[in-house]
Each structure stands twice: as structure tokens, then as C-alpha cells.
Amino acid sequence: xxxxxxxxxxxxxxxxxxxxFAASADKREVRLIPKWVWVLLCxxxxxxxxxxxxxxxxxxxxGKAPKTTTLAPDDDPEFLRKLAERLRNDEDPGSNx
Numbered sequence: 001x002x003x004x005x006x007x008x009x010x011x012x013x014x015x016x017x018x019x020x021f022a023a024s025a026d027k028r029e030v031r032l033i034p035k036w037v038w039v040l041l042c043x044x045x046x047x048x049x050x051x052x053x054x055x056x057x058x059x060x061x062x063g064k065a066p067k068t069t070t071l072a073p074d075d076d077p078e079f080l081r082k083l084a085e086r087l088r089n090d091e092d093p094g095s096n097x
Contacts, residue, residue: 011047014046014050015042015043015046017050018042018049018054019039019042019050021053022035022038022042022053023035025058029060030057030058030059032056032057033057038053038057041053
């Protein structure tokens, strides 16, 4: 009987943990399906919904997510190259003709 109580307690703690973890995640970083569906799955299909969220749906983290960085203009080599060309053309107006 103690085993069932401990198992039920662990199941409740796991459900609450995974549901809060899914609800607090950034909705743009959650994978595969929308965040609200993951929360619903975690609560309704305990413990399988939680395990699915942890393995398939949770955000990957800062080091593992695909990077989409924006460069500042002074760090972008192509921008600097075009700027140098424009400056050279402005200094020597006869070279454009």
C-alpha cells in the first residue's frame, strides 16, 4: 500500500513539475506543437504527455538551438565593403563615368 501512495505522490509531483515547466517555456521556442497543447497533454495524459514534452517539445536551450544572429553594421563585412566602395566613389566622381 505504501508503494502505491509513493507512486501516486511521485506521479502528482512529476505532473505538476512538467506542466509548470511547459507553461513557463517561451512559446516561440517550444517545438512541434503549440505550448498550450503541450500543457494539456502533460495534465491529461499523465505521465506520457510529460515524457513526450521532455523528449520532443521542450526548448533546446541557448547552446543547442539554431542560431539566427543579427550583425551590427560595423560587424558585417559585406556592409563595410559596400561602404568603402561608396566612399571611394564619392571621393573620385570621375570614376563612375
